[in-house]
Amino acid sequence: MQGATMERPTARTALYAATAASTALLAAACGPQTEQVESAPSPSASAEAKGASEGAASFSAGDYEATGSYQTPGGTQSVDVEVTLEADGTITDVEVDGNAEGGNSEQFQEKFESGIEAEVEGKKITELSVDKVSGSSLTSGGFNDAITQIIDDAQA
Incomplete structure (x- = not known):
């Protein structure tokens, strides 16, 4: 009986040690990824944060163009995107020209x-x-990509 009692705490201790080691490894593996995600905001989040920290965002008024994929x-x-901006960042004109050469992409870009x-x-x-926009959802990804580039170019 005494021998059985001795094995039990040893098995329990080993289980606790294994659990603690697994938890430590998991925390070490997950820790940097969480920090990395938080320290790398999306381009649009960067632009919003920049605008919020500076009060009203300031732009050089004019015409800008970029190609987004x-x-x-x-x-x-x-898609090629052209916008006309006022100094406060208001879009007064926009033109989008798709570069698809047929098929569904051309139809969706036209929409x-x-x-x-x-x-x-x-x-x-x-x-x-x-x-x-008008039933086209993937084209917006290219448009948003171009807008991010234009924001970077146009900020004063």
């Missing part, structure tokens, strides 16, 4: 082009969050 089931596509003005004109460039 995005992934589709058919491969990488792109996006036909509806984007109503979505963004008169709005602040740093407040844009274009998701889906």
